[in-house]
Every structure is written in structure tokens, then in C-alpha cells.
Amino acid sequence: MKIEILGTGCTKCKALFEATKEAVAQSGKFAQIEKVEDIQKIMGYGVMSTPALVVDGVVKLSGKVPSVDELKRVLLEGKE
Template sequence: MKIEVLGTGCPKCKKTYKNAKKAIKELEVDGEVTKVYETAEIAKRGVMSTPALSINGEIKISGEVPGVEEIKDLIEGIN
């Protein structure tokens, strides 16, 4: 599983990254959480508002900081 946090590195983006890492750990899922900082790449994916969360290449959340439980629900919906 590949989870990406798209954003410019603002506090909300950092919190989203932290929450995603925690969700993966709590679920004991084999996955990778990475950051995407490049504005051109973020725009290319159609994200207009950050932070955004992508799971396996699909944007799941944009413009808000998802909580750990919300991220876990999204991950469980894929597995």
C-alpha cells in the first residue's frame, strides 16, 4: 500500500503525515507513507486544496486534516 501526503510542508500537512504513519502502524499494514511537496505534481493530480491524502494513487481527502481513525477507515476500505 502506498500512502502519499500532498502539500507544501505546512503544519496541517505535517499533521496529516503523522496521522497516516500512526494509522499504518496501528493497523499493522504493510505500507509506505511518503510526502509530495512539488506544487506542479500536486496540481497535476487535480488537488486544489492541501493537505491531500492519496492511497494507492487515488486522492481520498483534500483540504482537511484527516484524523487517525478516518485514515484507518479508508485503509480498511481498500483491504
């Protein structure tokens, strides 16, 4: 699973990155987590509000920092 955190480095973007790392650790899944700060790449996903969470090339969340439990649900969608 490839996870990308889209954001320019703001506090919320960093919080989403940390929460995502925690959610992956708690889920027991293996995932590659990458921060994407390049505005052109972010725009390429059509994201208008950061931070955003992209899983395997699909934007799952945008404009908020969800709880670790919510992130675990998003990461496990369709993976059972």
C-alpha cells in the first residue's frame, strides 16, 4: 500500500502524517508513507484543500485531520 500525505508543510499536514503513521502501526499493515509538498503534484490530484490523504493513487480525505481510528477505517477499506 502506498500512502501519500499532500500538503505544503503546515501544522495540520504534519499532524496528518503523524496520525497516519500511528494508524498504519496499529493496523499491522505494511505501507509506504510519503509526504508530498510539491504544489504541482498536489494540484495533479485535484485537491483544493490540504492536508489530503491519498491511498494507492486515490484521494480518500481532504481538508481535515481525522482521528487515528478513522484513518484505520479508511486504510482498511476494501482490504479485507
